[in-house]
Amino acid sequence: MNAIVALCHFCELHGPRTLFCTEVLHAPLPQGAGNEDSPGQGEQAEEEEGGIQMSSRMRAHSPAEGASVESSSPGPKKSDMCEGCRSLAAGHPGYISHDKETSIKYVSHQHPSHPQLFSIVRQACVRSLSCEVCPGREGPIFFGDEQHGFVFSHTFFIKDSLARGFQRWYSIITIMMDRIYLINSWPFLLGKVRGIIDELQGKALKVFEAEQFGCPQRAQRMNTAFTPFLHQRNGNAARSLTSLTSDDNLWACLHTSFAWLLKACGSRLTEKLLEGAPTEDTLVQMEKLADLEEESESWDNSEAEEEEKAPVLTEGVEGRELTQGPAESSSLSGCGSWQPRKLPVFKSLRHMRQVLGAPSFRMLAWHVLMGNQVIWKSGDVDLVQSAFEVLRTMLPVGCVRIIPYSSQYEEAYRCNFLGLSPHVQIPPHVLSSEFAVIVEVHAAARSTLHPVGCEDDQSLSKYEFVVTSGSPVAADRVGPTILNKIEAALTNQNLSVDVVDQCLVCLKEEWMNKVKVLFKFTKVDSRPKEDTQKLLSILGASEEDNVKLLKFWMTGLSKTYKSHLMSTVRSPTASESRN
Numbered sequence: 001m002n003a004i005v006a007l008c009h010f011c012e013l014h015g016p017r018t019l020f021c022t023e024v025l026h027a028p029l030p031q032g033a034g035n036e037d038s039p040g041q042g043e044q045a046e047e048e049e050g051g052i053q054m055s056s057r058m059r060a061h062s063p064a065e066g067a068s069v070e071s072s073s074p075g076p077k078k079s080d081m082c083e084g085c086r087s088l089a090a091g092h093p094g095y096i097s098h099d100k101e102t103s104i105k106y107v108s109h110q111h112p113s114h115p116q117l118f119s120i121v122r123q124a125c126v127r128s129l130s131c132e133v134c135p136g137r138e139g140p141i142f143f144g145d146e147q148h149g150f151v152f153s154h155t156f157f158i159k160d161s162l163a164r165g166f167q168r169w170y171s172i173i174t175i176m177m178d179r180i181y182l183i184n185s186w187p188f189l190l191g192k193v194r195g196i197i198d199e200l201q202g203k204a205l206k207v208f209e210a211e212q213f214g215c216p217q218r219a220q221r222m223n224t225a226f227t228p229f230l231h232q233r234n235g236n237a238a239r240s241l242t243s244l245t246s247d248d249n250l251w252a253c254l255h256t257s258f259a260w261l262l263k264a265c266g267s268r269l270t271e272k273l274l275e276g277a278p279t280e281d282t283l284v285q286m287e288k289l290a291d292l293e294e295e296s297e298s299w300d301n302s303e304a305e306e307e308e309k310a311p312v313l314t315e316g317v318e319g320r321e322l323t324q325g326p327a328e329s330s331s332l333s334g335c336g337s338w339q340p341r342k343l344p345v346f347k348s349l350r351h352m353r354q355v356l357g358a359p360s361f362r363m364l365a366w367h368v369l370m371g372n373q374v375i376w377k378s379g380d381v382d383l384v385q386s387a388f389e390v391l392r393t394m395l396p397v398g399c400v401r402i403i404p405y406s407s408q409y410e411e412a413y414r415c416n417f418l419g420l421s422p423h424v425q426i427p428p429h430v431l432s433s434e435f436a437v438i439v440e441v442h443a444a445a446r447s448t449l450h451p452v453g454c455e456d457d458q459s460l461s462k463y464e465f466v467v468t469s470g471s472p473v474a475a476d477r478v479g480p481t482i483l484n485k486i487e488a489a490l491t492n493q494n495l496s497v498d499v500v501d502q503c504l505v506c507l508k509e510e511w512m513n514k515v516k517v518l519f520k521f522t523k524v525d526s527r528p529k530e531d532t533q534k535l536l537s538i539l540g541a542s543e544e545d546n547v548k549l550l551k552f553w554m555t556g557l558s559k560t561y562k563s564h565l566m567s568t569v570r571s572p573t574a575s576e577s578r579n
Contacts, residue, residue, distance in 0.1 A: 001185075001266030003176035004117065005258040008125040009084060010169040013238060016129040017085040018121055019170075020251060022258035023112055027103040084168070084238030086110070087251055095255035099263060106259035108251070120149050120175060128153035128171040137169070140190055142183065150179045152189050156197045159208035160244055166208070168244070172196065174261075185265050192264075196257050203245035280512050283558035284398040345386035345460065348497045349504075350490045352390055355460055360467040362479075362487065367437040367469065368394050369480055370545070371552035373412040373430075377420045378441035381405050383463070384419035387439075392417065393504060394486065396512055398556030412436065434471030441465055480545040482507050514539045515553045516561065524565050 006021035087110045088094065094109035112118045124144075132143040133155055144150030152174040157167040172193050176182050182189075242250045278286075346352045353361040368374055368391050376384045385404050392400045403410055405419040409426055412435065420426070422441075430436050444464035478484070489495055489503045521527050521535055536542040541550055 001176065001181075001262050002178075003174055003182075003262060003265075004112065004121060005261055006121055006125065006173050006175070007087075007241075007254060008129055008171045008173060009241070010129040011082065011084050011238060012164065013082055014085055016126045018111055018125045019085070019087045019241065020108060020110060020254055020258075021112060021121055022106055022108040022255060022262065023117065024262055025105040025107050027105075082238035083240045083243075086240065095252060097255070097259045104263075106255075106262060108255040108258065121173075123148055124151045124153070124173050124175050125171075127151070128155065128173050129169060140186075140193075142186070144175075144179070146177075149175045149177050150182050151175050152182055152186065152193075154190070154193045154197065156201065158201060158204045158241070158244055160204070160239060161208055161211040162239060168239075170200075170241075181269065184269060188265055188268060189261070192261055196254075200241075200245060203247055207244060207246045279509060280516075280556065280558055280561065281397040281508075283560050284396070284556065287559055288397075345380075345383045346390045348500070349390055349393065349486070350497060350500060352387065353490055356465050356467065358487075360465065362483070363469060363472055364391070364437055364439065364467055365394065365483055365486065366479055366545075368416075369483055369552075370548055371399065371416060371555075372434075373416050373418060373436040375418045375420060375426065375430075375436060375438045376441070377422050377424070377426075377438065378463075379422050380441065380463075381419070383441065383460075388417045388419065393501070394508075396508060396553055396556035398558060399553060432470040434469070437467065437469040439465060439467050478543065478545070480543075480549045481540065482511055482549070483545075511549070511553065512556075514541060515550050515557065518550050519554050519557060519562075520565055 002024055004021055004023045007019045009017050009019050011017050092109075094107060096108075097106040098104075099106070112121055127143060128141075128151065132141055132151075132153060134141045138156050140152065140154045142150070142152055153171050154173075155169065155171040158170055159166060160168045174182070174189055174193075242248060247253070346355070356364065364374065374388075374391065376387055378384050381404070388402055388404065392402070400417070401415045402417040403415040403419065405421070407421055407424065409420065409424060409430070410418055426438065431438070442464045444462055485507055486504065489500050495503070517539065518532075518535065522532055527535075533542065536547060536550075541547060
């Protein structure tokens with residue numbers, strides 16, 4: 001996260017001061033490596049991240065040059081600092097943590113080395129300990145602007161037996177230029193910063209109680225009520241935070257906490273580029289995820305009711321009932337929750353086409369696109385599941401209903417992808433049906449082993465695939481337009497597998513848009529058949545196979561889209577516009 005985290009203190013003598021800050025330094029450009037000391041390199045290494053310029057020069061934090069840095073530091077002069085205003089000793093190199101994964105360095109020092117950053121942190125420090133405070137002067141608050149950055153500030157008190165009111169005022173601030181990102185990180189920052197504060201307050205409280213037990217200050221101050229307060233403290237007007245907490249490793253621990261906070265807060269939120277409205281696949285997945293959550297809640301509620309009604313059930317019976325419910329409900333994995341358990345056997349559609357052969361693959365793909373039932377018979381469960389995982393990419397998510405593996409035949413209305421054991425008998429009417437295709441996987445004899453394309457296909461070389469159907473697709477049949485485009489992409493060796501996958505996504509979106517137009521035209525507007533034929537001709541889908549494909553894909557439309565169209569039609573404004 002491109003931000004700065006700082007610990008600030010309100011000194012009774014010098015006002016608001018920055019005690020300790022941690023900033024993010026990105027690695028310099030590769031061409032600049034090895035020339036860090038060349039003239040002008042410092043300016044080139046300064047990167048503007050999120051509007052805050054962050055220097056990539058590490059010279060200011062080197063121990064050998066600590067003395068020279070002291071004289072040129074943008075921070076306050078040594079004469080303007082007391083023990084309460086100082087964290088690291090003069091010449092201290094600071095703390096540096098390296099993130100090898102991202103080549104980012106987290107650098108901690110009392111003040112930022114860059115003058116512009118120092119000004120931003122200084123202003124945020126002053127505002128967090130003066131005017132930008134919540135009621136009670138302790139708690140979180142948000143303020144800032146586009147010019148000086150936005151700040152998440154959390155003020156708190158630390159116990160001190162020698163301070164006015166027996167406490168000193170501190171704040172932890174997080175500064176960045178991205179307002180939306182900082183606001184979205186509010187719950188995360190609040191919890192983690194509160195944890196750091198609790199640890200500091202806990203340590204200081206122990207020291208305070210020990211000092212009060214040894215020499216109570218309240219009674220002593222009451223006895224010297226007319227003595228000037230500053231003089232009666234014998235010069236102890238300012239105490240360092242390490243003294244208040246009795247922790248010599250305090251600044252190293254704070255560096256670790258601040259560095260982790262910056263890294264964790266930056267990695268917990270990711271940006272996604274959304275172009276236009278969500279796709280139908282996204283809507284269907286969201287709906288089915290909501291259905292799953294609702295089903296899970298109802299299952300938990302029914303389970304709790306059963307436990308209340310029948311508390312005498314044995315543990316074994318309860319366990320058996322619990323395992324039956326989810327298994328039955330998840331046997332149909334059209335909800336998208338099913339995933340292959342091992343590495344895929346079929347790596348892509350192109351790989352499957354090479355294994356099955358072009359004619360068999362075309363027949364299989366035709367039945368998949370038409371919505372016919374696809375049956376795989378094999379003793380290798382992983383092979384069947386891998387095949388379904390590849391084939392389902394040709395269909396919209398809402399059109400996929402999978403039973404990965406079953407010991408009995410399931411009707412087509414329950415699933416369009418069915419995995420069966422080799423010993424399961426398929427009904428005769430299914431074997432002769434034109435609405436089903438069967439892929440039988442047999443152990444191949446040595447003389448009939450099919451040639452493999454690469455070494456990775458050795459696991460498939462022991463199988464022989466037989467694709468049959470009651471209505472085989474003729475070789476000269478045109479077929480649906482999308483099938484021809486898919487085959488053209490698969491045969492084009494200039495296209496990588498990733499490019500073919502993106503091409504398939506575009507093709508599905510193109511035809512889902514045609515499905516939406518047809519659905520509104522026929523189901524919502526109720527146009528006559530003659531107008532529907534004209535529309536299909538305009539869409540380039542007047543052929544028989546294309547019409548069948550559109551009607552099947554219409555079942556994959558999301559409930560959200562359908563309800564939106566229906567509500568639009570029922571609204572008064574829509575009826576008036578149509579009239």
